Amino acid sequence: MLLAAHEIATALDGSSPSSFSDRICFDADLLDHHGHSDWSTSNTSNRAVAIVYPHTTEDVSLIARICYAHAVPMVPYGAGSSVEGNFSQPHSGICIDFSRMDRVLALHADDMDVVVQPGVNWMDLNREISTTHGLFFPMDPSPTATFGGMVSTNCSGTNAMRYGTMKDWVLNLTVVLPDGQIIKTRRGRPRKSSAGYNLTSLFVGSEGTLGIVTEITLKLAPVPADTSVAVVSFPSIAAAARTASALMRCGMQGLAALEIMDEVQMGMLNRYGSEAVRKRVWDEKPTLFLKFSGTTEGIRQDIAHVEKVIDQSGEEAAVKFHFAATKQEENDLWAARKEALFTMVSTRPAGTVLWSTDVAVPLSRLAEIINISKKECSALGIFATVIGHVGDGNFHVAMMYDPNDAKMKAEVGKVVHNMMHRALEMEGTVSGEHAIGTGKKECLVDELGLETIGLMQTFKRAVDPKWIMNPGKVFDMPEDIQRQG
Numbered sequence: 001m002l003l004a005a006h007e008i009a010t011a012l013d014g015s016s017p018s019s020f021s022d023r024i025c026f027d028a029d030l031l032d033h034h035g036h037s038d039w040s041t042s043n044t045s046n047r048a049v050a051i052v053y054p055h056t057t058e059d060v061s062l063i064a065r066i067c068y069a070h071a072v073p074m075v076p077y078g079a080g081s082s083v084e085g086n087f088s089q090p091h092s093g094i095c096i097d098f099s100r101m102d103r104v105l106a107l108h109a110d111d112m113d114v115v116v117q118p119g120v121n122w123m124d125l126n127r128e129i130s131t132t133h134g135l136f137f138p139m140d141p142s143p144t145a146t147f148g149g150m151v152s153t154n155c156s157g158t159n160a161m162r163y164g165t166m167k168d169w170v171l172n173l174t175v176v177l178p179d180g181q182i183i184k185t186r187r188g189r190p191r192k193s194s195a196g197y198n199l200t201s202l203f204v205g206s207e208g209t210l211g212i213v214t215e216i217t218l219k220l221a222p223v224p225a226d227t228s229v230a231v232v233s234f235p236s237i238a239a240a241a242r243t244a245s246a247l248m249r250c251g252m253q254g255l256a257a258l259e260i261m262d263e264v265q266m267g268m269l270n271r272y273g274s275e276a277v278r279k280r281v282w283d284e285k286p287t288l289f290l291k292f293s294g295t296t297e298g299i300r301q302d303i304a305h306v307e308k309v310i311d312q313s314g315e316e317a318a319v320k321f322h323f324a325a326t327k328q329e330e331n332d333l334w335a336a337r338k339e340a341l342f343t344m345v346s347t348r349p350a351g352t353v354l355w356s357t358d359v360a361v362p363l364s365r366l367a368e369i370i371n372i373s374k375k376e377c378s379a380l381g382i383f384a385t386v387i388g389h390v391g392d393g394n395f396h397v398a399m400m401y402d403p404n405d406a407k408m409k410a411e412v413g414k415v416v417h418n419m420m421h422r423a424l425e426m427e428g429t430v431s432g433e434h435a436i437g438t439g440k441k442e443c444l445v446d447e448l449g450l451e452t453i454g455l456m457q458t459f460k461r462a463v464d465p466k467w468i469m470n471p472g473k474v475f476d477m478p479e480d481i482q483r484q485g
């Protein structure tokens with residue numbers, strides 16, 4: 001692996017290893033940072049031997065050719081915000097950091113699409129194009145996330161209810177295959193095509209296990225004419241989920257996001273929220289966060305409609321509404337939702353770690369699975385909160401526990417395991433948006449079955465016969481490849 005790293009350094013820089021600090025790094029702290037995440041429970045102890053920093057697709061191809069020749073694992077790295085050990089390096093290898101491939105290559109405003117390098121951050125792109133061109137990219141995972149990682153995890157976020165997930169926004173990809181070949185999944189930028197296999201979708205969500213994404217053509221959406229936010233608190237999760245389901249079914253065009261936070265998470269806002277979030281005292285009850293977008297008049301009608309749906313739902317006696325009166329208040333209310341995870345992680349007791357789950361179920365089963373999961377967490381006496389993209393039936397339980405307490409760790413693991421199996425029993429999925437990484441490989445088998453996993457492995461073997469692309473993710477390395485070392 002070190003030999004490959006030195007060959008890469010020399011090839012990229014054309015210089016001796018002592019002077020290549022700009023394109024390759026062996027620093028132990030940086031390697032640790034690139035191989036571990038506080039957000040993730042699925043960390044491994046192995047680290048890559050080096051981090052390389054490509055600037056172009058050709059650099060990536062060169063890196064891949066050298067790694068392929070030496071059968072050395074390659075692990076792409078975006079911003080490191082994924083939470084299932086997706087960028088960890090259980091088989092060591094070379095970490096490919098895309099922070100220097102962070103250019104917007106072409107913006108076609110009239111066609112509403114953009115070509116970006118994988119290291120572009122989605123918030124930077126939106127800042128750049130929203131005011132100048134009235135366009136934006138709607139997926140909103142971690143504020144730090146970059147497009148290479150977002151494509152590879154098929155991410156989504158609060159806007160998925162209205163805009164779908166990452167797979168719906170990718171028009172084509174440039175991909176470097178494990179042996180260094182450069183391919184495009186589609187050469188043009190048509191907004192639809194039924195020409196041939198849909199290779200773009202094969203790479204979206206493949207977690208860097210099939211190839212390395214070096215250019216991405218994305219669709220863009222028009223910035224809505226107006227937006228607004230409302231929060232509605234309920235006496236119980238069941239009442240909140242019932243109302244969410246009623247709101248979804250009434251087909252309101254302007255309802256763009258529908259999020260839920262439980263009473264524990266609402267209490268965190270009052271105690272540890274940012275200054276903007278603590279401008280108001282939050283009702284410490286299960287709360288729906290509603291985002292509206294459209295015309296001002298349309299939003300006004302939608303808000304009236306929401307009130308009517310709640311009036312007719314029978315929950316109205318115990319419900320408290322709050323609609324943003326100003327743009328500032330709208331931002332402050334939504335900040336409470338967007339900052340929730342950060343608030344929780346930054347205030348977790350010393351010595352504890354976070355285990356965040358990510359299951360999705362059909363809407364009608366959401367209240368039931370959240371309630372059972374909350375009961376199981378309470379029985380353990382651990383601190384646990386619920387945040388959910390309720391409009392998609394997707395929720396996260398974040399549990400904090402002492403990792404040195406082996407019994408507790410096993411019990412938390414059992415709660416997580418139960419949650420995933422319950423989701424499957426309810427015809428849901430073990431991963432709504434965080435992908436599989438190293439953390440959910442066994443559950444993926446339970447979800448898809450051996451035959452389907454077998455077909456995925458056949459694709460992987462065809463594209464990556466030496467099994468060097470982000471090995472150990474999604475599924476285990478087959479024994480015959482392991483035996484070859």
Ligand SMILES: Cc1cc2nc3c(=O)[nH]c(=O)nc-3n(C[C@H](O)[C@H](O)[C@H](O)COP(=O)(O)OP(=O)(O)OC[C@H]3O[C@@H](n4cnc5c(N)ncnc54)[C@H](O)[C@@H]3O)c2cc1C
Pocket residue numbers: 039075076077078079080081082083086087098118140141142143144145146147148149150151152153154155156157158207208209211212213214341342433434470
């Ligand atoms: C506070 C917080 C909030 C979050 N909220 C959400 C949310 O609402 N919705 C959601 O979906 N996710 C969310 N996430 C998870 C995370 O932001 C997403 O998984 C995101 O897509 C990861 O992007 P990244 O750039 O950090 O990728 P990384 O974590 O660096 O990498 C993710 C995966 O992509 C692979 N990869 C990276 N670059 C490439 C490339 N160029 N080619 C091929 N493979 C590549 C990596 O090997 C790895 O397998 C959240 C995370 C945090 C910490």
